[in-house]
Structures are given as C-alpha cells and as structure tokens.
Amino acid sequence: MVGLVPVVSHLHTPMYFFLSNLSVSDVLITSDIVPNMLRILWTERGNISVSSCILQFYIFGSLTALECLLLTVMSYDRYLAICNPLRYSSIMTSGLCRNLIIFSWIAGFTPTFPVATCLSKLRFCHRNTIDHFFCDLAPFLNLACSDVSTVKLLAFSFSFLVTFFPFLFIIVSYVSIIHTILRIKSEKGRQKAFSTCSSHLAVVSLYYGTLFILYGVPSKQQSLDTNKILSLLYTIVTPFLNPVIYSFKNQEIGRAVAKILK
Template sequence: MNDFNQSLVAEFVLIGFKSFHSFRVVLFSSLLFVYIVIFYGNIFIVGLVKAVSHLHTPMYIFLSNLSISDVLLTSDIVPNMLQILWTERGNITHSSCIVQYYLFGSLSAFECLLLTVMSYDRYLAICKPLRYSSIMTTELCRNLIVSSWMVGFFPTFPVAVSLSNLHFCHRNTIDHFFCDLVPFLDLACSDVSTAKLLAFSFSFLITFFPFFFVLVSYGYIIYTILRIKSEKGRQKAFSTCSSHLAVVSLYYGTLFIMYGVPSQKQSMNMNKMLSLLYTIVTPFLNPVIYCLKNQEIGRAIVNILKKITNGL
C-alpha cells in the first residue's frame, strides 16, 4: 500500500506546442498579442455598455456578460500557455489541473446558456415586438443572467469531484496546452468510467438542449423576417440579430468540430489547433463581430471618439 502511495502522481507536465519549438518566439508573440486584444477588447465592451446610457438594454447587458466570460475563459488558459512557451516548462499540480478544467468547463457551460438566453431575447424583439418591453423586463433580464451563471457552474462540479478521486501512477505527461478532460483521463490508472459518464451526461444536457432552443428560436425569427413585406424592413429586422447569429454559429461550429469529430481521427496537433479555435479564436472574434456588425455599438464608439477628440 505504501509503495502504491509513493507511486501516485502529484504533479503533471503540460507539453504544449513542443512540435512547434522552432516557432516558439513567433507563437508566443502572437498569442500574447491576441490575449491582450481579447482582454482589453472585451473589457472595453463591458465599460462601453456601462458608460453609454442607450446601451442599458437587455441585449447589451447580455453582451457585456458574454465579454466577462470570454475574459475569464482565456485568462484560465492563456497565461499558463504563455508560460509553457516562454520557459518550456509546463508543470502543474494535480489540484491546479482540476481547478483549470473546472473553470474551463463551467465558463463554457455558462456561454452555452447565455447564448440561449440571448437568442430568446432576439426572438422576443423580432417576433413579439409589441410585448417585448413587458416580457423582457429588467428583473427578468437580471434573473436570466444570474441563473445562467449559477447553472453554468454546477454541471462541471461533480465531474471535478470525480476527477479528484482518480489515481495517477507513473505517467504524468499531458500532451496538451491545458488540462482538457480526455488527455487528463488517459493518464489515470484507476477506473474512469464514472468521470466519463458524468462528463458526457452533463455536456449533453448543457449543450444539446440550449442548441435545440437556439435553433427553434431562429426558426421563428427567420420565418417572421421572411413575412415582412418590405426589403428595408427585412434588412432592419435581420440586422438586430445578425451579430448574435454570427457568434452562435462560430461558437457551436467550433464545438462541433472539436467534439463531433471522433478523437481517434484527429492527431494531437490537430486537436490542439481545434482547442485554440475554442479558447482563443472565438473570444477574439466575439468583440470584433459585435463592433463591426452592430450599428449601436459602432455609433457609441464613434461618439466617444468624438468626445475625446473635442476634449484634446
């Protein structure tokens, strides 16, 4: 028994992008630049929504929470990734690995729920415009946000507890840049069936049903838009949901590519590239999409720039 306890692994080594060693400096610089853009771009959106009074509407309050989630998600993954690239050492303790996975899974679940809430908001705005204000009240908006945060952080907790009870013997090298579930479970020397069952069950619940709700919502939205007689009216209606539709497509498209393709058909380098899409590219593009495709955000930015220019 004592020999077994002495063989248990207490620390893991994240390999990161070892096969791209010759491009280490370029990769580090690029990721650092992208992380800075993600961090300040999303913080800028949060500040903009808070500062500009005409953006104090449910749609933009939801957007600011999406930006907060993107900042937290990338901050959970990227700083450690940058450290691995800079020092070429990716040591992480057993408990830190589980915490990193828990935050990653919880924030991903929250974004699924929030995008669902945002699709409901767009459904009300386009399909029930006369009743929108009476249904999507400030109280309902606040309750939906709080519920999304609370529910989002629940499903991954039982999985994290299950992971903490696993034993890891001898092997401690994770061929990834963060503690993703599959490479983490591959190292376990105890039964992982419970952890896999919990992870699959909660992932299915938190992904499939929100995605189905989003599809139904946009089915009604598209049907309503097509019934508008004037082309200008259709364009105006579509513009109110085009940003959210682009973000939803990017988010679920990336999820499908990552988890819909069987892992045995993906090389580890391909798996890492797909993970980059989810952890880096999506949070990077979210503020870009909203700033470029949303007229209200664009006007707010222009007005602020004018005030700054006039004040100089």
C-alpha cells in the same frame, strides 16, 4: 465592451446587457488558459499540480457551459424582439434579464463540479505528462490508472445537458425568427430585422461549429495536432472574435465609443 455598456445610457438594453456578460465570460475563459500556455511557450516547459489542473478544467468547463446558456438567452431576446415586438418591453424587463443572467451563471458552474470532484478522487500512476496546452478532460483522464467510466459518464451527461438542449432551443428560435422575417413585405424591413440578429447568428455558428467539431467527432478520427489547433481556436480565437463581430458596423457601439472619447 464590458466598460461601455454600464457607462453609456443608450446601451442600457437587454441585448447589450447580455453581450457584456458574454464578454466577461470570454475574458475569463481566455484568462484561465492563456497565461499558463504562454509560460509553456516561453520556457519550453511547464509544471502544474493535479489540484491546479483540476481547477483549470473546472473553470474552463463551467465557462463553456455558461457561454452556451448566454447564447441561448440572447437567442430568446432576439426571438422576442422580432417575433413579438409589441410585447418585448413588457416581457423582457430588467428583472427578467437579471434573473436569466443569475440562472445562467449558477447553471453554468454547477454541473462541472461533480465531474471535478470525481477527478480529484482518481489515482495517477507514473505518467505525468499532458500532451496538450491546458488541462482538457480527455488528455487528463489518459494519465489515470483507476477506473474513469464514472467520470466519462458524468461529463457526457452534463455536457449533453448544457450544450444540446440550449442548441436545440436556439435552432427553434431561429426557425421562428426566419419565418417571421420572410413574412415581412418590404425588403428594407426584412434587412433591418435580419441585421438585429445576424451578429448573434454568426457568433452561435462560430462557437457551436468549433465545439461540435472538437468534441462531436470521435477522437480516433482526429490527430492530436488537429485537436490542439481546434482547442486553440475555441479557447482564444473565438472569445476574441465575439466582441469584434458584435461591434462590426454597429452604429450604437460606434456612438458609444465616440461619446467616451469626447
């Protein structure tokens, strides 16, 4: 997906430009988690320094926020395409697309930095084993013997900011999209309009569904094994399925692949 969009001319549209950035984010978040996880599975042991653990958490947290923002930008793109098609080209210009992507990357990597800075100032006692396959925040804080209330407050505030408000924006966008689709008189027109946003809706449902189950349900109601399984789904399975969902029955992607192969 990352390779097709720049080299195939008919994929030079805002939707595929945003999709290529989402694919880059998926690759990065998997690359942050999987190599060390595979080493642990292969050797049945794994050591990581405190600074490396904090860095892994920072990259993971930042990319999580980035994906939320990218999905929000893509929902705005679908809103304009369906609810305001006549002005779509004049509003969603290449300059606006570029600015939205730059904003998403900066806003994604900025909020997690203060949390990572506070983590670096914590004191750790004798416990040094994280019962997880990557440095997620909760198991990492369990090792600290100093006050972690500030870190928890910062993490909750920033995660609420970069997940709840984008999700609310997506909900409002799709309410308008569904309302517009239902007003289309022909059934074929409704199907065509819905097909342009069905892939994005599936990705949003999968991403936020896993995110809310993992972090929205109180940890006392989840077993540690359940938490690990959900984390595995969230960090590996979902990034893998995103490009599959977007390319499934997508004729433009099929033509692009055929063009490259020829």
